[in-house]
Structure formats: structure tokens, C-alpha cells
Amino acid sequence: MSELLENTTDSTGAAEALVARAAALDAADPLAKRRELFALDDGVVYLDGNSLGALPRHVPARMAHVIAHEWGELRIRSWGESGWWTAPERIGDRIAPLLGAAPGQVVVGDSTSVNVFKALVGAVRLADDDSRDEIVVDATTFPTDGYIAESAARMTGRRLVPVAPGDVPAAVGPRTAAALVNHVDYRTGRLHDLPGITAAVRDAGALAVWDLCHSAGALPVDLDANGVDLAVGCTYKYLNGGPGAPAYLYVAERHQGRFDSPLPGWNSHADPFAMSPGYAAADGARRGRVGTPDILSMLALESALDVWDGVPVGEVRAKSLALTDFFLECVRAYVPEGRLTSLTPAAHAERGSQVALSCPEAPAVMARLIERGVVGDLRRPDVLRFGFTPLYVGYADAERAARVLAEVCAEVSEGR
Amino acid sequence: MSELLENTTDSTGAAEALVARAAALDAADPLAKRRELFALDDGVVYLDGNSLGALPRHVPARMAHVIAHEWGELRIRSWGESGWWTAPERIGDRIAPLLGAAPGQVVVGDSTSVNVFKALVGAVRLADDDSRDEIVVDATTFPTDGYIAESAARMTGRRLVPVAPGDVPAAVGPRTAAALVNHVDYRTGRLHDLPGITAAVRDAGALAVWDLCHSAGALPVDLDANGVDLAVGCTYKYLNGGPGAPAYLYVAERHQGRFDSPLPGWNSHADPFAMSPGYAAADGARRGRVGTPDILSMLALESALDVWDGVPVGEVRAKSLALTDFFLECVRAYVPEGRLTSLTPAAHAERGSQVALSCPEAPAVMARLIERGVVGDLRRPDVLRFGFTPLYVGYADAERAARVLAEVCAEVSEGR
Incomplete structure (x- = not known):
């Protein structure tokens, strides 16, 4: 059910490539414009929409x-x-x-x-x-x-x-x-x-x-x-x-x-x-x-x-899978091997629209993530949950979340 | 349980006296100022607060x-x-x-x-x-x-x-x-x-x-x-x-x-x-x-x-009884004898904060009352309900409601 995430690369070139990929994916995303319908602050990556969805601006x-x-x-x-x-x-x-x-x-x-x-x-x-x-x-x-x-x-x-x-x-x-x-x-x-x-x-x-x-x-x-x-x-x-x-x-x-x-x-x-x-x-x-x-x-x-209105559910599903795939790819690229375990199935047919990662330091990690504007949530004792809501989360959000997660994991594991 | 309401007077002098009494009672009412806390239009007498309370202005x-x-x-x-x-x-x-x-x-x-x-x-x-x-x-x-x-x-x-x-x-x-x-x-x-x-x-x-x-x-x-x-x-x-x-x-x-x-x-x-x-x-x-x-x-x-905040329930109760008494007195004064039957007990110990009057033409009467800004409600088949909410209904409201009720009853019974 779980798999140890393996770090696939550690070069800064890879990071640049992921940022560029994210930009290209966002540019090609047919749902990207929907984000404007929500009251979201660009300083925050909101990955808790699987707990409380964001406010639509017109409400x-x-x-x-x-x-x-x-x-x-x-x-x-x-x-x-x-x-x-x-x-x-x-x-x-x-x-x-x-x-x-x-x-x-x-x-x-x-x-x-x-x-x-x-x-x-x-x-x-x-x-x-x-x-x-x-x-x-x-x-x-x-x-x-x-x-x-x-x-x-x-x-x-x-x-x-x-x-x-x-x-x-x-x-x-x-x-x-x-x-x-x-x-x-x-x-x-x-x-x-x-x-x-x-x-x-x-x-x-x-x-x-x-x-x-x-x-x-x-x-x-x-x-x-x-x-x-x-x-x-x-x-x-x-x-x-x-x-x-x-x-x-x-x-x-x-x-x-x-x-x-x-x-x-x-x-x-x-x-x-x-x-x-x-x-x-x-x-x-x-x-x-x-x-x-x-x-x-x-x-x-x-x-x-x-x-x-006018959103096909199939399009939402396609983006959800692509987003969670991309987030997991970024996590593998940024977080040193063995630090996080994914509880979320790799197979698309078995995956919802969230990624759950476990680590012993999860409470401290989530608290710091939220301080830095990456809002997921904690399920006690050791699960970090990241919800991907395709109407307002984009690929650059996923890349940023993974990058901040890697920084926070490094700090927490080094006792900083 | 019910009593046929008896018309106690039909002189215009009595109406003038009731209007004056209402003004005096409102002036002496310790809860009168509470009405300003609600979004109420003076053109309407809202006697349906026993069904849906009025909006407090600050909400x-x-x-x-x-x-x-x-x-x-x-x-x-x-x-x-x-x-x-x-x-x-x-x-x-x-x-x-x-x-x-x-x-x-x-x-x-x-x-x-x-x-x-x-x-x-x-x-x-x-x-x-x-x-x-x-x-x-x-x-x-x-x-x-x-x-x-x-x-x-x-x-x-x-x-x-x-x-x-x-x-x-x-x-x-x-x-x-x-x-x-x-x-x-x-x-x-x-x-x-x-x-x-x-x-x-x-x-x-x-x-x-x-x-x-x-x-x-x-x-x-x-x-x-x-x-x-x-x-x-x-x-x-x-x-x-x-x-x-x-x-x-x-x-x-x-x-x-x-x-x-x-x-x-x-x-x-x-x-x-x-x-x-x-x-x-x-x-x-x-x-x-x-x-x-x-x-x-x-x-x-x-x-x-x-x-x-700061409202004693006892004061609410005292006003509620005084208001319903006064409304019934005005109804007796204005509506010809025998046209309406009160279902609400006369004894204070048995009365809530509403007055229920029955008449065969209740549906038509309530529709016309609402058209004229006296908002009560109908309980099928023949009950007119008037709720008295002491925080925002006053004695002048009660007098006006009874007066309009008398006019409407007269019209409906004459087939106008």
C-alpha cells in the first residue's frame, strides 16, 4: 500500500526543469482560468481544499x-x-x-x-x-x-x-x-x-x-x-x-x-x-x-x-491525476530518499485527488509548511495530507509545495 | 378553548382613544428602543416573527x-x-x-x-x-x-x-x-x-x-x-x-x-x-x-x-402579554361582533406570544392583510396567526394591525 519515495535527482538543473515544466503545464491547462473565480492569494498554496474548499469570489x-x-x-x-x-x-x-x-x-x-x-x-x-x-x-x-x-x-x-x-x-x-x-x-x-x-x-x-x-x-x-x-x-x-x-x-x-x-x-x-x-x-x-x-x-x-458551470468532470479528473503525478515527481526530485513515505497509490485507478505522505516528524513539518504558505493538513500521528483541487490549484503550486516541503523536511531533520 | 369576540364599541372616539393609548404605551415601553436594532420598514407591521424573526441590522x-x-x-x-x-x-x-x-x-x-x-x-x-x-x-x-x-x-x-x-x-x-x-x-x-x-x-x-x-x-x-x-x-x-x-x-x-x-x-x-x-x-x-x-x-x-444583551426575559413576557391584550382589545373595538373567533386563551397563564383568530374567509383575509403591510400568516383552513415579538413590535403596530384587519374583514364579508 505504501512505497518509500526515492529521490531521483538532486541537481538544480532538475529544479529549473520542473519549474519550466510547471509553467508549460499551467499554460496548456484548460481549467487554469477557473482559479480567477476564487478568492485566493498568490502568496498561499492552498492544498486543503479536500477539507474546506476555497471561497468563490462571487459568493x-x-x-x-x-x-x-x-x-x-x-x-x-x-x-x-x-x-x-x-x-x-x-x-x-x-x-x-x-x-x-x-x-x-x-x-x-x-x-x-x-x-x-x-x-x-x-x-x-x-x-x-x-x-x-x-x-x-x-x-x-x-x-x-x-x-x-x-x-x-x-x-x-x-x-x-x-x-x-x-x-x-x-x-x-x-x-x-x-x-x-x-x-x-x-x-x-x-x-x-x-x-x-x-x-x-x-x-x-x-x-x-x-x-x-x-x-x-x-x-x-x-x-x-x-x-x-x-x-x-x-x-x-x-x-x-x-x-x-x-x-x-x-x-x-x-x-x-x-x-x-x-x-x-x-x-x-x-x-x-x-x-x-x-x-x-x-x-x-x-x-x-x-x-x-x-x-x-x-x-x-x-x-x-x-x-x-461548463466544467466536464472528465477534465477535472485528468488534471487531478496529472497534478498529483507532477507533485509526486517534484517530491521525489527535491526530498532526499527515504525521508517520506507515500500512502497514496501510484496507480491512477486507485488514486483520489489527494497525496498523503507520512514521516515521523509530520506534526512539526506541517506546522512549518503552513507558516510558509503551503497549507495542507495533518492526520495524527504522522500523515501529511495535500489535497489537489483542479479548479484552483495549478502545476506551479505543486512544484512550489514540493520545494518548500523539501526545505522544511531538511530543517526539521537537522533539528533547526 | 375559544371565545367569540365581542365588539365592545364602534365609535370613532374609541379609535382615537386607542391610538392615543398605543402612543402612551409605546412611550413608556422599556423595550421600545430595541426595535432600532432590527432592519424593519415602518410601512410594514411584521407579525410573523413567530415564524421567521426579523433581521438584526448588524448581522x-x-x-x-x-x-x-x-x-x-x-x-x-x-x-x-x-x-x-x-x-x-x-x-x-x-x-x-x-x-x-x-x-x-x-x-x-x-x-x-x-x-x-x-x-x-x-x-x-x-x-x-x-x-x-x-x-x-x-x-x-x-x-x-x-x-x-x-x-x-x-x-x-x-x-x-x-x-x-x-x-x-x-x-x-x-x-x-x-x-x-x-x-x-x-x-x-x-x-x-x-x-x-x-x-x-x-x-x-x-x-x-x-x-x-x-x-x-x-x-x-x-x-x-x-x-x-x-x-x-x-x-x-x-x-x-x-x-x-x-x-x-x-x-x-x-x-x-x-x-x-x-x-x-x-x-x-x-x-x-x-x-x-x-x-x-x-x-x-x-x-x-x-x-x-x-x-x-x-x-x-x-x-x-x-x-x-441586557434584556430580562421577564420584561419580554410582560410586554408580550400587554401587547396581545391590547391587540385583542383593539380587535374587539374594530371588528364587528361574531366575525372572528379567538383561539388564544384569555388567561395570561395560558397564553404564549401569539394571537390566533379564526374565520371562514381566513385565506382571503390574510392575503389582503399582507398586501396592506400587516404580515401575519395563515394556518389552513381558517386560522389567522399574529405573532407578537416584544423586541420589535409595539403598541401602535398592534392598533394598526387590528384596524386594517377590521377593514379587510369588512371588505371580504361584503364580497368587495
Whole structure:
């Protein structure tokens, strides 16, 4: 899974060549102009967009209007006149193309954790078979998914079976109700085989539930084409929706009529303003809603999605792979052999849009990198994460990040 | 429960006297100056603050800073440097005094519906007794509470027992795990007896769970003094937090150590950044958190709470009762006898901070009221709701609203 990075050269000529290569790659990059859409300072290389996406420049003006006019002047009328009420489905349909989902299957709202709960309990109920008494869960997943899966298992009387994502096909069988897998490992950046795992889960008669937090907006997901049953994801990483922007829930159209949410709030009622004491679920994606949506966070997300207009996901993926390849090449060129270990798979088919490097001095290294304007993040105890967001990170950024990383590694290892 | 409103006078002299009384009452109102803190247009009488509170004037500048600086410039660093990570507990402690709660018991996040689920499932688990197989629920509550209570009952193997709030004391017993009651009826404005019902529920050995959506910020709640076990509420009505601002969860300190959330997301972990596969619940109010908080909505709420600085809740309650009394007096003076029926109790001890009037032509009446700048809302089929928010509604507003209501009722009844 990991490989010791080997230093391929140490000449300054190589550095000059990499700087020149970076300039040429940026000049030829069809996405390079998108960077201007973001509030970014050229003094900083922001490689933490896989944790919190950068601010699109036009969002502050839009939010000023939402707050001062829609809330401040129209007030309650905005639920209808400003389209607040329908925002969860409307924004879901804006995200759907990035997920490879036809319209009407994605709804925005609540946190990823809450949506994992809806999706997993919903999946167990869709399986509708008491002999399917197991929920298989990716044991390497972002922890919240595991915690919530444990709760979903407890509350539906199922047993949780944690396995490595690669072992999911072997673990699913006649006792499996559902399997929850994270598309990209948040720690290593490893991309899991969504088509293959989904097919194996469905062949076993179970439902495949995917967490797309670390993949959507960075690479093609193709939910519909791959027959995924349910999926969830956040919007504040590659989708740049803002801190804690609402998450989304995908329920494949074929399941919507039988989707039975454990959180049947009034927003998911067939006729919410009838205020009837009996619950009757709405049709379609709206059935995934719960309570009153957090409009300010939600409309910031909607506005932020404008940066995706006209961007083919395939182009994003091509640049993401080229960027991470180039960054790894620069790291190999600049950092002495053996100092860093890459946790990120070399094979493109197994790589998300981040590079994870480990070294014992990772906490000190990341602190110094950030001081020098190269912003990645640390995953305790020893992982340096660098996220590559193709809409606003370029090749010169990658070269600079690797160069500063080499300087910092040298200082830290020499005790300076 | 209802009383036919009687027209007490029809002379223009009486109208003049009411206008003069309103002016005198406004002049003597210690809260009158608070109105200047809100973005309100004098052409409108906004009586829908019990649905969506008005915008405090200083919030747009604060949010411009949050978006442009905290998100746009500091980006990921703001989780620490701008206090984003601790916002749910910090804002909970800002709200706590309005609820009569000591610090450390209130946490902000998620919607009211999601918090009802946490609170009710948590209450059943705190009861920790399989022979307590019933959840008693206020049958007149805002519907989402009933829908979520049904789901909580289903997922904990309990039976739901819907009763009128006044019948809760008689309905609770050795089979009751928890009772969920709404403090103020969203439709009629009736205030329920929180101290008495709480005592009866606790005497039966069950847990008392309150929904404060329609009371907190309008009247004293005194959660601690009354021994309430758990409570939830929204922040976009009387607390003016903005559309869909996050809700809150109160877990009394004595229960926190055993509070067992059905939504144990990573934000409620004792050491969230350890990212450990096993769940260990945090201490204190933070245990009620779930996923990543919706920072923009949350910080708008935090900013909005500034309007409460130095406001005694008792003063708010006194004005609320005086305002609703005065409005009802004006309605009696202006609207011909028999045309409207008040659903709001005359007794102060039973009245929240809204007036609900019914008439068969309610939809047409409310549409015309709004056209003329008197903004209340309609609850189908026949209820006109008028919310009185003591921080920004005055006596002249109440008089004007009643006068326009009388004009509109006359027009509609004459078919004009």
C-alpha cells in the first residue's frame, strides 16, 4: 500500500526543469482560468481544499443580497418568492451531474453523518428481509460513518461487520442487508472500486451505500451508470459550499417509492402545510428531507456551485491525476530518499485527488509548511495530507509545495 | 378553548382613544428602543416573527466578515482561530439564559426535527427500563414532533400514546418512558403548564422532553428550576437567528453522563481528531453534536443573539402579554361582533406570544392583510396567526394591525 519515495535527482538543473515544466503545464491547462473565480492569494498554496474548499469570489455579494434583501426585507415571503422552500431539491439537481445522477434523485440538507443514518437505515428497510441481519461497513472509513453505522445497526437489530473495502465483495452474502463504503479513503487518498464493489454487493442481494465526501467534485462518480443504491456526501470540500455546508442524499429512483426514512420530519411530508397529525411521505427526492433547511448555508452552496458551470468532470479528473503525478515527481526530485513515505497509490485507478505522505516528524513539518504558505493538513500521528483541487490549484503550486516541503523536511531533520 | 369576540364599541372616539393609548404605551415601553436594532420598514407591521424573526441590522456586516475573511482568507485555519469548532457549545451557552439553563447544557446544531429524535431516543435510553414501553406525545403538537416521535417509538420498540397536553399528567404511569410536549401550541398560541406537566411526568418515573420552538425568547422557560429532563427548540423565530438557523438541544446536567445519542457522529466523540474507529462519547453538551456544523447559519445566529444583551426575559413576557391584550382589545373595538373567533386563551397563564383568530374567509383575509403591510400568516383552513415579538413590535403596530384587519374583514364579508 505504501512505497518509500526515492529521490531521483538532486541537481538544480532538475529544479529549473520542473519549474519550466510547471509553467508549460499551467499554460496548456484548460481549467487554469477557473482559479480567477476564487478568492485566493498568490502568496498561499492552498492544498486543503479536500477539507474546506476555497471561497468563490462571487459568493459574498450573493450572500449579502440573501441576508439583506431576502431575509431582511422580504422576510417570511422568501420561503416562496425567493425559492427557499424548494432549495433542497433544486440544489440537489445542481449537484446531480457531478455525481452522474439524473435529476430528481439528490436532495441537500443536514450533515453527512445524519445522511449516513438515513441512508443506512433506509437501505436495511429496503432490503426488507430479517434474515439479512448484517451491515457491512468499510473499516477504514472516515470514523463518523462507522459510528453512525453502529447506531443504525443497533437500531435496526443488525450486526455490524467491518471489513477493508477490498474485502467487501468477499464479505457480502445472503446475510447482508447493506454495505457502506467510502469512495476515497480520507487518510491515504486511495480510490476504491465503486463499480466492482457495487456490483458485488448487488449480486449478493444487498444494497450498496456510498460516501462520496472525498470524491465528488474531484473525479467521475457515475452513480446511475454503476447502479448505486444510495449515496451521501458533503459539499464543503471539492464543491466549495462553505464551512459545514449541508450534505446531500442520493436515493436511486427505483428505490424512492419504498424509501422509509428514520427521520420523517415535516419537510418530507406529502403535504407539509396541511400540518396533519398523520405522516404521509412525499414522492421523490424530497422524501429525504427532515426539518427546516438551513437557508443561509444552503444558498451559499448554491451560489458556489456556479464555478462548475461548463466544467466536464472528465477534465477535472485528468488534471487531478496529472497534478498529483507532477507533485509526486517534484517530491521525489527535491526530498532526499527515504525521508517520506507515500500512502497514496501510484496507480491512477486507485488514486483520489489527494497525496498523503507520512514521516515521523509530520506534526512539526506541517506546522512549518503552513507558516510558509503551503497549507495542507495533518492526520495524527504522522500523515501529511495535500489535497489537489483542479479548479484552483495549478502545476506551479505543486512544484512550489514540493520545494518548500523539501526545505522544511531538511530543517526539521537537522533539528533547526 | 375559544371565545367569540365581542365588539365592545364602534365609535370613532374609541379609535382615537386607542391610538392615543398605543402612543402612551409605546412611550413608556422599556423595550421600545430595541426595535432600532432590527432592519424593519415602518410601512410594514411584521407579525410573523413567530415564524421567521426579523433581521438584526448588524448581522449583514458580521456575515460579510465571516464569509470574506474567516472563510475566504483564513479558510481552514478558522476552525481554530475563528472559533468555528467550539461554536455549537458557545452559542448554546448564549441561549441558555433565555431558557433558564445554567451553562454547559445547551448545544446548537441540526434541525429541530433531528433534535427531537436525539432527545426522545435519548430519553427512552435514559429511562433504561423495558417495562416502560410507551412514549406519550402531545397530540396537538407541531406535526414534525409527532412524526419523529413515531419513528423514535418504532426504533426503540415503544408504543406511541398521543394525548392532549392537559391529559399528559393522567396518561403517564409505570409504562411511560418519556413524554414530549410542545410548550406553546403553534396553532392556537396556548401556553401549556410546563412546571405541572414536568412534575407529573417525573413523578411517574418518566422523562419530560419539551419543545420550546414557540416559547423560548417570548417568555420565561426556567428549564433548570422546573427539573426538565431534555428540551429542543428552534432559533429562527423569537431568537431571530435567520431562516432555518440551527436548533438546540438541552440535556440536563444530571443526565449528560448517561445520554446515549442515536446520532453519535464524530463531532460528539471525546477526541474527534484522533479519528479512532471506536466511538467514545464526549462529556457535557458536546455529546449532543453530530456532524460538521453549518457554520454560516450558526454564526448568523450567534451574531443575531446580540439583540438580547441586557434584556430580562421577564420584561419580554410582560410586554408580550400587554401587547396581545391590547391587540385583542383593539380587535374587539374594530371588528364587528361574531366575525372572528379567538383561539388564544384569555388567561395570561395560558397564553404564549401569539394571537390566533379564526374565520371562514381566513385565506382571503390574510392575503389582503399582507398586501396592506400587516404580515401575519395563515394556518389552513381558517386560522389567522399574529405573532407578537416584544423586541420589535409595539403598541401602535398592534392598533394598526387590528384596524386594517377590521377593514379587510369588512371588505371580504361584503364580497368587495
